[in-house]
Amino acid sequence: xxxxxxxxxxSERLNHIFSKLTKHGKLTELEIKGAMREVRVALLExxxxxxxxxxxxxxxxxxxxxxxxxxxLNPTQQVIKIVNEELCALMGxxxxxxEVADRPPTVIMMCGLQGAxxxxxxxxxxxxxKKQGKKPLLVAGDIYRPAxxxxxxxxxxxxxxEVFEKxxxxxxxxxxxxxxxxxxxxxxxxIIDTAGRLHIDDALMQExxxxxxxxxxxxxxxxxxxxxxxxxxxxxxxxxxxxxxxxVILTKLDGDTRGGACxxxxxxxxxxxxxxxxxxxxxxxxxxxxxxMASRILGMGDxxxxxxxxxxxxxxxxxxxxxxxxxxxxxxxxxxxDQFESLKKMGxxxxxxxxxxxxxxxxxxxxxxxxxxxxxxxxxxxxxxxREREKPEIINSSRKKRIAAGSGTSVQDVNQLLKQFxxxxxxxKQIRGGRKLPFMR
Amino acid sequence: MGxxxxxxxxxxxxxxxxxxxxxxxxAKNKLGDDLYDELEEILxxxxxxxxTAEEIIDQIRAEAKAEKLxxxxxxxxxxxxxxxxxxxxxxxxxxxxxxxxxxxxxxGVGKTTTIGKLANYFVREKKSVTVAAADTFRAAAADxxxxxxxxxxxxxxxxxxxxxxxxxxxxxxSSAKAKKxxxxIVDTAGRLHVKANLMExxxxxxxxxxxxxxxxxxxxxxxxxxxxxxxxxxxxxxxNEAIxxxxIVLTKLDGTAKGGFVVSLCxxxxxxxxxVGTGEKQEDLQLFDAEEFTEGIV
Numbered sequence: 085x086x087x088x089x090x091x092x093x094x095s096e097r098l099n100h101i102f103s104k105l106t107k108h109g110k111l112t113e114l115e116i117k118g119a120m121r122e123v124r125v126a127l128l129e130x131x132x133x134x135x136x137x138x139x140x141x142x143x144x145x146x147x148x149x150x151x152x153x154x155x156x157l158n159p160t161q162q163v164i165k166i167v168n169e170e171l172c173a174l175m176g177x178x179x180x181x182x183e184v185a186d187r188p189p190t191v192i193m194m195c196g197l198q199g200a201x202x203x204x205x206x207x208x209x210x211x212x213x214k215k216q217g218k219k220p221l222l223v224a225g226d227i228y229r230p231a232x233x234x235x236x237x238x239x240x241x242x243x244x245x246e247v248f249e250k251x252x253x254x255x256x257x258x259x260x261x262x263x264x265x266x267x268x269x270x271x272x273x274x275i276i277d278t279a280g281r282l283h284i285d286d287a288l289m290q291e292x293x294x295x296x297x298x299x300x301x302x303x304x305x306x307x308x309x310x311x312x313x314x315x316x317x318x319x320x321x322x323x324x325x326x327x328x329x330x331x332v333i334l335t336k337l338d339g340d341t342r343g344g345a346c347x348x349x350x351x352x353x354x355x356x357x358x359x360x361x362x363x364x365x366x367x368x369x370x371x372x373x374x375x376x377m378a379s380r381i382l383g384m385g386d387x388x389x390x391x392x393x394x395x396x397x398x399x400x401x402x403x404x405x406x407x408x409x410x411x412x413x414x415x416x417x418x419x420x421x422d423q424f425e426s427l428k429k430m431g432x433x434x435x436x437x438x439x440x441x442x443x444x445x446x447x448x449x450x451x452x453x454x455x456x457x458x459x460x461x462x463x464x465x466x467x468x469x470x471r472e473r474e475k476p477e478i479i480n481s482s483r484k485k486r487i488a489a490g491s492g493t494s495v496q497d498v499n500q501l502l503k504q505f506x507x508x509x510x511x512x513k514q515i516r517g518g519r520k521l522p523f524m525r
Numbered sequence: 526m527g528x529x530x531x532x533x534x535x536x537x538x539x540x541x542x543x544x545x546x547x548x549x550x551x552a553k554n555k556l557g558d559d560l561y562d563e564l565e566e567i568l569x570x571x572x573x574x575x576x577t578a579e580e581i582i583d584q585i586r587a588e589a590k591a592e593k594l595x596x597x598x599x600x601x602x603x604x605x606x607x608x609x610x611x612x613x614x615x616x617x618x619x620x621x622x623x624x625x626x627x628x629x630x631x632x633g634v635g636k637t638t639t640i641g642k643l644a645n646y647f648v649r650e651k652k653s654v655t656v657a658a659a660d661t662f663r664a665a666a667a668d669x670x671x672x673x674x675x676x677x678x679x680x681x682x683x684x685x686x687x688x689x690x691x692x693x694x695x696x697x698x699s700s701a702k703a704k705k706x707x708x709x710i711v712d713t714a715g716r717l718h719v720k721a722n723l724m725e726x727x728x729x730x731x732x733x734x735x736x737x738x739x740x741x742x743x744x745x746x747x748x749x750x751x752x753x754x755x756x757x758x759x760x761x762x763x764x765n766e767a768i769x770x771x772x773i774v775l776t777k778l779d780g781t782a783k784g785g786f787v788v789s790l791c792x793x794x795x796x797x798x799x800x801v802g803t804g805e806k807q808e809d810l811q812l813f814d815a816e817e818f819t820e821g822i823v
Contacts, residue, residue, distance in 0.1 A: 128575050131754030134566055198777065199633025199750060203664075228805070230672030231665040238664030238686075282780045309633060313572040313754020315782035336632060339717040341756040364632075364662075 130342030180371030198280030207239035223262030571785030632715030641673025657697030751784030
């Protein structure tokens with residue numbers, strides 16, 4: 085289920101390229117060329133548009149040639165550092181602010197392709213605005229998709245925001261009336277939901293232009309599915325040219341997409357990416373952090389800071405021992421417990437795991453790793469006999485019952501732990517093949 | 526965004542026909558690596574994965590060498606052949622009746638719309654159809670499906686929002702059994718493939734069909750949005766592991782995206798594409814045609 089090969093490939097390939105290189109000195113043009121070929125593949129696999137990727141590579145190569153390799157980094161890390169910095173720079177800064185009109189109401193207009201997640205996003209924005217003490221009104225401008233208005237009403241109900249709708253009346257008129265209604269009723273923000281449409285559907289794009297002309301939105305937010313492929317540039321460019329959007333929101337980032345479309349969109353529109361949607365709950369809306377996105381696109385995790393943190397917590401000797409165990413797959417539940425303990429020392433475990441390449445896919449929830457859960461894992465493992473810890477496959481249902489009773493947990497908890505342990509082992513097997521875990525360099 | 530000024534121009538170029546591009550290459554007498562790089566870019570622009578694109582190019586390179594690279598048409602034909610052959614590697618199943626067709630996929634790919642179109646398709650094939658509104662999660666999903674069911678004039682089985690989707694499936698197959706309905710089409714809630722608990726729920730729904738309606742032919746179709754990029758492979762792989770897919774419905778092909786990932790899908794995972802969606806009307810659904818699809822990419 086976890087495609088580690090994809091995730092580890094960039095650093096693996098870079099390591100290979102630099103294996104013949106002496107540790108220090110300047111990066112030469114030839115080495116950079118080889119490395120950049122691999123970076124290009126990584127970007128393309130992450131759905132960065134091919135022309136965006138090519139241009140990016142050309143620019144970064146120019147910057148990288150002749151750079152001194154820092155003492156503390158190997159060439160692979162150095163290249164990743166440069167690429168990462170450039171990606172971050174390109175994706176702009178964190179900008180999670182919504183424009184506010186001088187004279188209320190502030191008007192926010194949504195737009196995007198079908199299925200990008202606009203209606204859900206309307207609810208999320210309403211929740212966010214309410215948290216900021218604002219009073220938002222939702223306006224139902226999608227008259228085409230069956231039951232779209234009902235959906236907005238349900239979403240609005242959950243968000244605790246009123247929905248203004250005029251059935252299948254022309255959405256331009258509805259938008260106008262909605263804003264008037266907001267003004268008269270004392271709403272300070274209006275969020276206009278619009279129908280999903282293809283960027284090449286001229287009539288429907290004209291409709292958006294008409295809504296814009298009528299209500300003069302303070303924000304026009306383009307909603308884009310983060311799983312979008314090469315076509316993201318066409319979509320973003322067309323919407324931006326016709327509407328001059330003010331910002332972009334990426335949705336469905338709780339999946340395992342690398343999200344390269346984000347870079348493409350930024351490259352062709354130059355507009356800030358304001359928020360990301362990370363789940364189905366209406367509170368699952370987060371500010372956009374360019375650095376996190378960059379490492380996600382590269383599939384690298386935040387390797388550099390992980391190294392820093394890990395060096396403090398894991399002693400060299402410990403790391404070597406663990407690595408050996410991984411290599412010959414003799415990793416046991418006891419080691420698993422040790423690992424948990426080290427993680428605890430490193431602080432925020434979820435944070436650390438999130439930094440590890442491939443780990444972001446686990447989508448570890450904070451709650452999975454809280455102190456209480458760690459204590460439970462510890463209790464379960466300590467309630468096992470030595471043999472059980474070494475050979476978990478012998479744990480049958482009567483053993484499970486005993487372990488559960490001994491640790492004050494349930495058989496379900498024991499099962500869950502064993503499953504997770506198996507997953508970790510599988511992951512390790514996949515990582516094995518010669519590559520060191522980043523925190524063991 | 527000055528540094529990306531040229532991108533738009535470059536993109537315009539990709540929209541051009543491959544033939545004209547290749548003509549230019551041949552005119553400049555720039556064969557060899559340049560040609561292959563150009564071909565690879567065309568494939569990647571269509572969302573064919575880097576790995577698959579490289580494989581296709583290798584194949585062309587080998588064949589071109591053996592038969593001597595002659596002219597533009599030769600290369601274009603070769604490219605088309607290779608893609609079409611790859612697409613045919615996955616065998617398209619014949620639909621047998623009584624059938625239960627369950628549509629699955631991530632959020633927003635067009636499952637509910639596709640069910641409306643499928644219902645219409647089977648009605649035209651003179652089959653009796655029941656749709657099951659087993660997306661009990663998304664707000665107003667059942668309302669949306671009801672509109673489609675009315676348009677196609679087919680029966681719908683639905684429960685309240687938030688109820689157990691497996692119970693909806695159970696009701697639908699039970700009534701289909703009693704009424705001898707030819708086709709039951711099951712809508713499911715959009716779910717990201719990485720959410721293990723939601724994938725379990727799908728398995729459960731599948732078990733209800735197999736257990737309570739064993740005489741039906743059960744088809745599990747993954748709906749994929751043509752706008753999607755490389756993540757489509759991950760979706761297909763994980764849904765396939767969970768419920769053993771019988772095929773793909775490729776939606777939103779009426780935009781500018783090409784959906785080239787299905788080449789990798791057919792080649793690597795051997796999951797065939799059954800239908801393609803090309804618009805918002807109920808008749809905008811067609812049987813997949815490998816040749817036509819290839820023409821669209823190249």
